[in-house]
Amino acid sequence: MGCTTITYDAPLRKYLICVTDGGPGVEDKNSYILEADEISGPCRLVTFMNKFGRQSEDPLKGENNVVLRARVNVSSVHQKNKPFTELIEYFGEGAVDGIVDLDAEINAHEWVSRGERETAMIRLSWDLPQTVRRVWLFDRPGPGDHIISGVLLFSDGGTVRVGELPSDAKSCKEMTFPPKTITWVVFAVDAVSEETANTGLAEMAVFRD
Numbered sequence: 001m002g003c004t005t006i007t008y009d010a011p012l013r014k015y016l017i018c019v020t021d022g023g024p025g026v027e028d029k030n031s032y033i034l035e036a037d038e039i040s041g042p043c044r045l046v047t048f049m050n051k052f053g054r055q056s057e058d059p060l061k062g063e064n065n066v067v068l069r070a071r072v073n074v075s076s077v078h079q080k081n082k083p084f085t086e087l088i089e090y091f092g093e094g095a096v097d098g099i100v101d102l103d104a105e106i107n108a109h110e111w112v113s114r115g116e117r118e119t120a121m122i123r124l125s126w127d128l129p130q131t132v133r134r135v136w137l138f139d140r141p142g143p144g145d146h147i148i149s150g151v152l153l154f155s156d157g158g159t160v161r162v163g164e165l166p167s168d169a170k171s172c173k174e175m176t177f178p179p180k181t182i183t184w185v186v187f188a189v190d191a192v193s194e195e196t197a198n199t200g201l202a203e204m205a206v207f208r209d
């Protein structure tokens with residue numbers, strides 16, 4: 001369960017509890033409403049709203065996400081991923097464009113490495129120090145390419161181990177840590193699934209809070 005709000009409806013003499021499924025990501029969330037005579041329950045389900053309630057503000061595009069002002073370097077880029085750029089190597093903007101495109105056939109909004117597996121790496125850097133406390137990582141959509149583990153390396157010398165990413169990019173891996181003031185962060189992949197051919201990311205977000 002995720003966000004929960006409770007209100008007391010005096011004419012009905014009921015507590016009404018609205019619950020929205022939690023978890024970081026950009027997909028629509030299930031919501032449901034419960035009722036109870038006492039605040040401590042028991043609760044009865046009134047209605048279940050499947051995939052009701054898109055997040056009102058896209059967190060990937062908000063001011064809080066500092067990747068939108070970052071420079072990006074990647075260990076390699078798949079040629080088909082950037083057909084119109086002169087310098088096909090080392091462009092990874094698809095990972096920081098604020099868009100998670102779940103259509104695996106179109107990878108304009110992804111960073112796709114050039115045949116890399118557990119060597120793939122992305123680095124974000126800023127001219128001015130950024131104080132951050134949270135990172136989201138979206139794997140490439142589709143079941144083929146899948147990151148099993150990696151590590152975040154920060155310019156302050158800190159590291160954060162990253163476990164398996166959700167494989168379909170509908171949700172992301174969230175890493176939280178005490179606030180860090182940094183000028184760069186690297187996500188280095190160190191394990192991928194057997195089927196992985198071109199490791200990459202649908203999106204990476206770094207939040208101030």
Ligand SMILES: [Ca+2]
Binds near residue numbers: 096101110111
């Ligand atoms: Ca993207």
